[in-house]
Each structure stands twice: as structure tokens, then as C-alpha cells.
Amino acid sequence: MGHRLKTLGEFIIEHQSQFKYSEGELSRLLNSIKLAAKLVNHEVNKAGLVDILGASGDINIQGETQQKLDLYANNVFMHILKKRDIVCGVASEEEDDFVVISDKDGGHDNKYVVLTDPLDGSSNIDVNVSVGTIFSIYHRVSGIGSPVTKEDFLQKGREQVAAGYVIYGTSTMLVYTTGHGVNGFTLNPALGTWYLSHPKMKFPTGGKIYSINEGNYIHFPQGVKDYLKYCQEEEGNRPYTSRYIGSLVSDFHRNMIKGGIYIYPTSTKAPKGKLRLLYECNPIAYIAEQAGGKAIDGFQCIMDIEPTELHQRVPFFVGSKEMVEKAEEYMNDYPDDANY
Ligand code: AHM
Ligand code: MG
Numbered sequence: 302m303g304h305r306l307k308t309l310g311e312f313i314i315e316h317q318s319q320f321k322y323s324e325g326e327l328s329r330l331l332n333s334i335k336l337a338a339k340l341v342n343h344e345v346n347k348a349g350l351v352d353i354l355g356a357s358g359d360i361n362i363q364g365e366t367q368q369k370l371d372l373y374a375n376n377v378f379m380h381i382l383k384k385r386d387i388v389c390g391v392a393s394e395e396e397d398d399f400v401v402i403s404d405k406d407g408g409h410d411n412k413y414v415v416l417t418d419p420l421d422g423s424s425n426i427d428v429n430v431s432v433g434t435i436f437s438i439y440h441r442v443s444g445i446g447s448p449v450t451k452e453d454f455l456q457k458g459r460e461q462v463a464a465g466y467v468i469y470g471t472s473t474m475l476v477y478t479t480g481h482g483v484n485g486f487t488l489n490p491a492l493g494t495w496y497l498s499h500p501k502m503k504f505p506t507g508g509k510i511y512s513i514n515e516g517n518y519i520h521f522p523q524g525v526k527d528y529l530k531y532c533q534e535e536e537g538n539r540p541y542t543s544r545y546i547g548s549l550v551s552d553f554h555r556n557m558i559k560g561g562i563y564i565y566p567t568s569t570k571a572p573k574g575k576l577r578l579l580y581e582c583n584p585i586a587y588i589a590e591q592a593g594g595k596a597i598d599g600f601q602c603i604m605d606i607e608p609t610e611l612h613q614r615v616p617f618f619v620g621s622k623e624m625v626e627k628a629e630e631y632m633n634d635y636p637d638d639a640n641y
Contacts, residue, residue: 390449422548433550458604508560
């Protein structure tokens with residue numbers, strides 16, 4: 302018999318000691334995330350079958366119509382995170398404000414906060430295209446024994462103790478880091494077990510994929526336009542290949558495996574970009590750096606940005622280090638664009 306594949310549960314236990322501050326809580330927290338991911342996966346896979354599809358009609362704080370599955374995923378993650386005696390508060394892209402876990406639920410004595418985009422790219426569900434869950438975990442800065450505060454959530458990405466995403470794709474994967482590299486686990490849906498399928502994930506060198514919504518070209522900053530021209534030039538290993546799913550987790554995941562850059566810049570339509578610093582960019586940036594890549598807002602590292610509000614947006618350039626650095630060079634030709 303060949304060697305047996307390692308499961309996520311085994312992996313978490315083996316690497317328990319690498320978690321900063323943790324006395325086993327982070328392992329339990331990851332265990333609860335893998336359970337929530339399975340529930341969401343099950344529901345996402347049924348999306349074409351049941352009448353859960355389509356807009357639920359509610360508008361979220363950013364004025365976007367929420368899809369029913371967004372709400373479902375949000376509820377699952379909220380519920381599972383509340384009930385584990387680990388988390389003192391949760392902030393979600395789908396909630397207007399952060400959620401305090403009450404003293405009754407033991408929340409005041411818990412050490413961690415979780416920030417999540419429970420179902421990113423949900424406009425893709427109706428058309429059977431991959432979506433994802435993104436999560437980010439911090440140690441609280443406020444004192445144990447008190448309710449969670451906004452400051453616990455407004456920490457720089459550098460302070461993350463773990464981050465990851467689930468991709469509901471042709472197969473379902475959970476990819477995460479605790480600051481000791483990036484590992485990817487694939488779900489065997491028949492058994493409900495996650496197996497270590499992608500150990501120590503790293504961006505390959507010599508990436509050739511660029512991912513950007515080029516329909517917005519006319520609204521892009523000049524540095525981005527110049528970089529796109531560079532991507533399309535005939536020279537060395539260029540022109541690059543353009544690939545854009547419109548689902549951050551999927552675009553990022555492919556680029557990490559094949560080598561590439563994802564860009565969601567500022568534009569005259571979205572002067573601060575579209576993606577959210579806390580729920581989307583920081584966790585993806587942490588994974589990118591841990592996989593040897595880089596993530597910037599065009600000028601500075603995403604994880605060095607001091608957050609000022611929960612739903613803050615930032616321009617986002619993430620992927621293979623040398624590609625992001627090349628884009629950064631072009632951005633630096635227009636230093637005024639750093640003041641977005
Ligand atoms: P969402 O959080 O409302 O789903 O928006 C985020 C998504 C990303 O997954 C994706 O990369 C981007 O929005 C696509 O935006 P656009 O359609 O403007 O290209
Ligand atoms: Mg999102």
C-alpha cells in the first residue's frame with residue numbers, strides 16, 4: 302500500500318505548537334472553520350437545485366444586494382464561531398458592525414477575533430463559477446474579561462495569527478497559514494475529510510498570468526495602464542496571459558499555483574478600489590507573503606496599512622513577488638496616486 306494521506310485534523314494537531322499565544326484554542330478554531338466550510342460547501346453545491354438561489358433583496362452596508370447564500374454562509378460562520386469558547390468577537394463583510402460575543406456565551410474571556418468574508422464572489426453563484434470564504438484571525442488587544450472592542454478588529458495585517466480561504470471550486474479546498482508557510486487541503490466530499498494535497502505552497506518563479514477587470518481600463522490610474530502595456534508587450538516571456546474569473550479567491554489561488562498577479566486598482570469609479578482591507582486583502586496578503594509572494598496597495602505593503610474602519614477599501618496588487626514589484630515600479634512613476 303502507498304503512504305496514507307495526512308488529514309487536516311492530524312496536521313493541525315501536529316503543528317499546534319506553532320500557533321502564537323495558543324493553548325490549543327487556535328486548533329479548535331481551525332476545526333470549527335473546517336466544519337463551517339463543509340456546511341457551506343454542501344449548500345453551495347446544491348445551489349442550482351434548490352430555491353436558495355438569487356438575491357434575497359437585502360442590501361448590505363455597502364449598498365450591494367446580498368445573495369441568499371451569502372446570508373447562509375454568514376449565519377453558519379457566525380453560529381459556529383460563537384459556540385466554541387475561543388472567540389470574543391466576529392466581524393463580517395455581511396454585517397454592518399462587528400458582533401460582540403456576550404459574557405453569557407463566555408465571549409469576554411476569549412482571546413481571539415475573527416474577520417471574514419463568508420462568501421466572496423457570490424455574484425458568480427448563479428452561473429456555476431467558483432466562490433470562496435476568506436478568514437483572518439487576530440489575538441485581541443483589549444483585556445481579557447471585557448467585551449471585545451473595535452480596536453481588536455482594527456489591527457494591521459502584520460498582526461494576524463492565522464488566515465486562510467476556502468475555495469468552492471471543481472474541488473473544495475481549504476488553504477491557510479499560521480505564519481509557517483501555506484498548506485492546502487482538499488475535501489473528499491464522500492467522507493467529509495480534508496486531506497493535505499498541497500503542502501508548503503509557493504508561487505513559482507517566472508509567472509505569466511495577469512488578472513484584472515480590463516473593462517475598467519479607461520478609469521485606471523496611469524501606472525496601471527502602463528503596467529498593462531508592459532504585460533502585453535512582445536519581449537522575453539511576454540506577452541503574459543490574461544485570466545480573470547471575477548472571484549478573488551479563485552483568481553488568487555490559480556495565480557499562486559501557476560504564477561501570476563491579481564490587480565484591483567483604484568479607478569475613477571471606485572476611488573479607493575473595491576476590495577476590503579480587513580476581510581479580503583489582509584488575509585490574502587498574509588497567504589501571499591507566506592507563499593513567497595507580495596501584496597501592496599500600489600505603493601506600500603497591504604499588511605503595513607493601519608486600518609481606520611471596518612469596511613475600509615484598498616487598491617490591491619497581489620501575486621508573484623517579481624510581478625508585483627514590476628507593477629510597483631510603474632505605480633511609482635505617479636507618486637501622487639499613493640494618496641487615494
Ligand atoms: P464581493 O465581496 O461583493 O463578492 O466582491 C468581491 C469580488 C472579488 O471576488 C472579485 O475579484 C471582484 O469582486 C470582482 O469585481 P468586478 O466584478 O468589479 O471585476
Ligand atoms: Mg467579498
